[in-house]
Amino acid sequence: MTQTSISLHGVYLDIFGVGVFLTGHSGIGKSEIALGLISRGHLLIADDSTEFHFIPETNEVVGKSHPLLRNFLEVRGLGVLNIKAMFGEKAVRDHAKLELVVHLADLRDEEIKNSDRLHGIHNTLPILGKNIARVVVPVAAGRNLSVLIESAVRAHRLRHEGYDAAQDFIDRQRELLNES
Numbered sequence: 001m002t003q004t005s006i007s008l009h010g011v012y013l014d015i016f017g018v019g020v021f022l023t024g025h026s027g028i029g030k031s032e033i034a035l036g037l038i039s040r041g042h043l044l045i046a047d048d049s050t051e052f053h054f055i056p057e058t059n060e061v062v063g064k065s066h067p068l069l070r071n072f073l074e075v076r077g078l079g080v081l082n083i084k085a086m087f088g089e090k091a092v093r094d095h096a097k098l099e100l101v102v103h104l105a106d107l108r109d110e111e112i113k114n115s116d117r118l119h120g121i122h123n124t125l126p127i128l129g130k131n132i133a134r135v136v137v138p139v140a141a142g143r144n145l146s147v148l149i150e151s152a153v154r155a156h157r158l159r160h161e162g163y164d165a166a167q168d169f170i171d172r173q174r175e176l177l178n179e180s
Contacts (some may be wrong), residue, residue, distance in 0.1 A: 001004070002055060003054075003128060004054045004056075004128065005051065005052065005053045005054070005127075005128070006020070006051075006127070006128060007049050007050065007051050007052075007053050007066070008031060008049070008050055008052060008127070009023070009026075009048065009049060010023040010035040010048075010050060011030045011031060011033075011044075011046070011047050011073075012023075012045040012046040012050040012063045012064075012098075013034055013037055013038075013042075013043060013044060013045060014043035014045060014046075014066070014093045014096045014156065015042045015043075015149065015150060015153045016042075016150070016153050018096075018099045018100055018156070018157065019045070019063060019075050019096035019097050019098045019099050019100070019158065020099070020100045020149070020153060021050060021063065021089075021098060021100070021102070021132075022034060022102050022104060022105065022149075023101055023102070023121075023148070024102045024103055024104030024105065025104075026137055027076070028104045028106070029104065029139060029145070030075055030077075030104060031048075031074055031075045031076070033104070033145045033146060033149065034047065034073060034074055035061065035073060035075055035081070036145070036146040037084065037146050037150070038073075038083060038087060038177060039087075040090055040108075040146055040150070040157060041049050041076045041103065042089075043065060043091060043092055043093040043095070044083045044091060044092050045064060045065060045092070045093050045094070045095065046064060046065035046066070046069065046070075047065070047069060047072060047073045047074060048074065049065075049066055049069060049071055050063045050064070050065065050132060050168075051063065051064050051065070051066055051151055052098060052127060052128060053128075054097060054128040054130070057078075058060075058097075059130075060097045060098075060130075061098040061127055061128050061130050062096065062097055062098065063095060063096060063098050064094060064095040065094075065108055069113050070084070070092075070094075071083055071085075071092050081118050082106060082163065090155075092130075097166040098127065098130075098132055099132070099156070100131065100132070100133050100134070100152070100153060100156050101125050101132050101133070101134040101135075102135055102137055102138045102149055102152055102153075102165070103134060103136045103137070104133075104145070105129070105136050105137070105139065106138070106139060106140075107138040108141040114128060117135070118166050118169070118170075120135065120166075120168045121135065121136035122134070122159075125157060128168075129133055129148070133156055133159075133160075135152045135155075135156065137152060139151060170180055
């Protein structure tokens with residue numbers, strides 16, 4: 001029997017209309033990054049535990065918050081914050097189709113050290129039988145992770161529309177070499 005629902009640890013957001021699930025080791029900063037993204041106008045769906053459900057009619061995975069946790073975000077040092085009370089009801093959303101997993105990884109992780117700097121780290125993560133696009137974003141002091149995650153979402157949308165920036169760059173380089 002195929003599993004139709006699962007609870008996963010992470011923060012689930014709507015960023016530019018895209019359901020984005022932030023994952024990473026405990027303490028890496030998922031909730032702090034989510035707070036930064038919410039303050040930039042994006043929407044909280046779930047913190048800590050996200051319930052994902054496979055919807056056969058649409059062939060989609062949809063995520064939502066557990067009712068007890070809805071609208072709350074726990075940020076170390078600040079405690080539990082009610083995002084709806086702080087930012088208004090337009091800062092939260094009940095559910096969204098899962099389109100992208102952004103995995104936050106320590107800059108020293110082997111996956112990062114051995115990555116292709118031209119293409120980045122893009123792969124898929126199977127969730128409830130669907131292969132969900134996944135990108136790895138290195139976390140290090142001084143990096144503006146909210147902007148990096150917004151950029152990852154924009155790049156994901158462009159890839160989904162058929163544009164590949166790395167291939168565009170390679171093609172330009174070839175053209176310049178052929179002109180020489």
